[in-house]
Amino acid sequence: MSDIREQWRSLVRKHALHFDGPAGDRIWAPELECCRRERLREIQGEKLAMAYRYLWECSSFYHKKFEEAGLGPDSIGGLDDLPKIPLTHREEWLADQERNPPWGTFSPLRHQDWLERGWMFFSTSGTTAKFPRVFRHTTFERDMVTYFGARALHAMGIRRGDIAINCFAYGTAVAFWGMHYSLNHMGIPVISGGGANTERRIMFIENYKPTVLLCTPSYALYMGRKMEEMDKSPRGSSIRLLCCSGEPGACVPATKRRVEDVWGAEMHDHFGCTEVAIPPLGYTCSHLAKRKEKAVDSHMTEDIYIPEVLDPETYEPVPEGKPGILIVSNLYSEAQPIPRYVMGDWITVTTEPCECGRTHARAIGGLRGRNDRLIKIRGLMFFPAAIEDAIRGLPEVGDEFRVELDRVGDMDQVKAIIEPGERDPDLTNQQRQAKVATALKGLLGIRVDVEVAPPGSLERSQFKSDRLIDRRPKLHEG
Numbered sequence: 186m187s188d189i190r191e192q193w194r195s196l197v198r199k200h201a202l203h204f205d206g207p208a209g210d211r212i213w214a215p216e217l218e219c220c221r222r223e224r225l226r227e228i229q230g231e232k233l234a235m236a237y238r239y240l241w242e243c244s245s246f247y248h249k250k251f252e253e254a255g256l257g258p259d260s261i262g263g264l265d266d267l268p269k270i271p272l273t274h275r276e277e278w279l280a281d282q283e284r285n286p287p288w289g290t291f292s293p294l295r296h297q298d299w300l301e302r303g304w305m306f307f308s309t310s311g312t313t314a315k316f317p318r319v320f321r322h323t324t325f326e327r328d329m330v331t332y333f334g335a336r337a338l339h340a341m342g343i344r345r346g347d348i349a350i351n352c353f354a355y356g357t358a359v360a361f362w363g364m365h366y367s368l369n370h371m372g373i374p375v376i377s378g379g380g381a382n383t384e385r386r387i388m389f390i391e392n393y394k395p396t397v398l399l400c401t402p403s404y405a406l407y408m409g410r411k412m413e414e415m416d417k418s419p420r421g422s423s424i425r426l427l428c429c430s431g432e433p434g435a436c437v438p439a440t441k442r443r444v445e446d447v448w449g450a451e452m453h454d455h456f457g458c459t460e461v462a463i464p465p466l467g468y469t470c471s472h473l474a475k476r477k478e479k480a481v482d483s484h485m486t487e488d489i490y491i492p493e494v495l496d497p498e499t500y501e502p503v504p505e506g507k508p509g510i511l512i513v514s515n516l517y518s519e520a521q522p523i524p525r526y527v528m529g530d531w532i533t534v535t536t537e538p539c540e541c542g543r544t545h546a547r548a549i550g551g552l553r554g555r556n557d558r559l560i561k562i563r564g565l566m567f568f569p570a571a572i573e574d575a576i577r578g579l580p581e582v583g584d585e586f587r588v589e590l591d592r593v594g595d596m597d598q599v600k601a602i603i604e605p606g607e608r609d610p611d612l613t614n615q616q617r618q619a620k621v622a623t624a625l626k627g628l629l630g631i632r633v634d635v636e637v638a639p640p641g642s643l644e645r646s647q648f649k650s651d652r653l654i655d656r657r658p659k660l661h662e663g
């Protein structure tokens with residue numbers, strides 16, 4: 186039992202309180218979710234030190250990386266030592282897997298563990314790399330993903346008696362496998378709508394009365410409108426709660442209002458990342474999700490992650506309440522207990538108490554988009570989600586839209602292609618264009634040309650959508 190791998194697993198298990206079921210109806214594990222922040226730091230520090238030693242001994246990639254940073258086996262004793270650990274960028278893993286196919290050498294998992302206790306194989310969805318990055322996980326991870334995921338779903342207000350329908354193609358993507366196991370752990374059955382088309386999923390909802398819908402925000406809107414086209418009522422359906430992932434929509438106020446209005450249900454956010462955060466790094470509690478006008482925050486599961494907010498240029502910490510990019514240390518994984526992984530999403534964090542009683546920090550307005558997705562238009566910086574919020578916030582505009590960016594001479598041209606919304610059906614296209622253009626100028630501070638497309642003519646996005654088309658020449662790449 187002195188084996189470091191076993192010690193690590195024991196420590197993670199020790200801190201997985203109330204594994205089998207919630208301590209109470211309101212909070213699953215109050216000792217962890219509502220503890221003083223000093224206690225949280227102790228737990229994080231204890232786990233960080235052990236994860237570091239485990240990587241030192243069992244991952245040749247990290248052993249070398251730590252040595253090159255001038256660290257030794259006992260260099261990390263607690264949370265105060267965190268800044269000594271070098272950051273990990275996704276490109277390093279990619280290079281490692283290309284040099285050492287097929288798995289790379291960063292994971293402390295041995296092939297023998299995979300053969301004896303393998304759970305699943307996951308891969309990233311990115312298509313830019315030659316190989317997808319792939320990750321092996323064990324049944325130990327499955328148990329932890331199940332438990333920590335269940336805690337988050339409990340915080341959303343999902344309870345025994347609910348029935349879930351999962352509209353994601355499961356495939357080799359992580360998140361919805363995790364949710365499936367978590368729901369089962371809570372005693373909640375799951376209708377796996379992954380392989381079915383929309384009509385069939387609608388039939389599942391009508392016939393088998395699921396109460397919780399899992400999908401992307403885009404799909405929630407798409408499916409709801411599809412039901413309306415079929416003269417069925419999503420509002421009148423059995424769905425009472427939507428757990429959305431894969432896009433920031435649940436934290437984009439205008440999108441959230443539209444989805445909640447279509448379904449007559451509460452919309453929740455759930456985010457993580459394949460590399461280091463399979464149980465949600467962020468999730469909305471039932472208090473936060475009730476916000477209507479302001480952007481919704483997401484709690485971060487700080488007993489299994491250390492989120493840091495750093496300046497994207499200097500990688501120095503930014504003060505609480507100021508935006509920076511997200512760096513995450515994993516504190517539960519057998520295969521990837523990776524410290525200081527650069528997720529790279531913009532985030533602003535607060536540790537102010539939440540009405541729900543949880544003390545874990547919150548990402549204000551959820552994840553704000555990756556640093557590399559920030560768009561510069563006429564010298565101003567925009568997140569795609571901010572543009573989405575401005576456009577969908579206008580009642581003259583339908584659900585679907587496209588934004589096209591072009592450069593004419595030295596000038597950025599922005600065109601929003603919209604469909605007419607429900608309000609003011611008698612407006613001519615010209616009147617609608619003028620009204621929307623004026624509103625967007627006020628909201629975004631830039632001139633936007635507006636084109637009104639016939640209703641239903643823009644392609645409906647069912648999955649992770651990209652409504653922003655940037656055709657400008659890349660001037661500053663390299």
Ligand SMILES: [Zn+2]
Pocket residue numbers: 470471472473484539540541542543
């Ligand atoms: Zn809360």
